[in-house]
Amino acid sequence: MSPLNGILVSARRRALSPISHSAASCAALLLVLTFACRDAAAAPVGEQAISDGDVRKAEKVVAKLRLLHDAADADDAGAYRRLTSKLYPDLFVKVAEMRPGDLSTDLSTAVFLAEKLGRTWASAGAAAADCGSERPDIYLPLCLSLQGGTVRQLLLAKSRLHALWATAVLRNNRGAADAETARALAEMETARANDLLIAARVVEKLKTLEGRLPLSTTDADRGQRFNASGAGFDGSGGEFADTLHVAEALLAWMPRSQTFYHLSGARLAYADGLSWYRKVRQSKSLVVSAASGFVTDPLKELRLDAEQVSTTVQANWKSAIRQTRLAEQSLSVPSR
16 A cells, blocks of 8 residues: 555545644654655755756746745735746746756746746635645645745745755755755755655556556557547546546645656646547437437537547547656656
């Protein structure tokens, strides 16, 4: 049984019940203890030097993140809006240009969270944060420390945490050996070990979908036709969709690493394939409804035929399998 089974909850249940401080603390402690055996296996930070170019880019990103964080902390919507207009999408571009590793992972995550903070400022920013849905080892303690804080405050705290870890990596790269840097690096290394377990669980979930596909990748490579009727596939794909919901919930706990982007791409490709598969299935098995008459053919409305869409489904699912394989391979690559 996976060590995550005792602490991970389904996407449909995770936000339904309130969580007490003691229960949340126990959940966080359980997660840390569950993963403690992995700490020793974490790759030492700084084992591979960071290029001068990446250091310069990282320092600029950290400085701009600080401006965003200060504006958010001051609750200045206008200042934040002006800064995001000025700094994005350049921040995303700069981080994307860096080599994959701990530094780029935390900067990418901090930049993403700061952008999300601005995007949801008016729509959800003032709503109370839902601590019950947060990742227990790193985000739940942040949420609880806000003592009934808002979504905006939690996003700010998360972004600051990842910026802090990125700064610690930069300081370590320059040879700093102070206690604060060491503590931040230790926290980051523990989180990275946990990231690997969460990613491995997502890989496990996505790989179970391969056996449910109406056409295996081997058959597809041999040129056999895709079976849109879905022999061996569970009806409308309900169980398939449930697995994708679980993967989505787990992905929400992951930082924006190279592995995350592979897994996110795989989940989206599976979901797109499922959406088109359902259209093919509905097109081929129209039924009469006593309440509404004939069910509308979704493909006819789009001026597509079943063979065209079946090819799209197959392409999406083959892409999903390829992205899952790349994610699996990346789990064995040491962090930099």
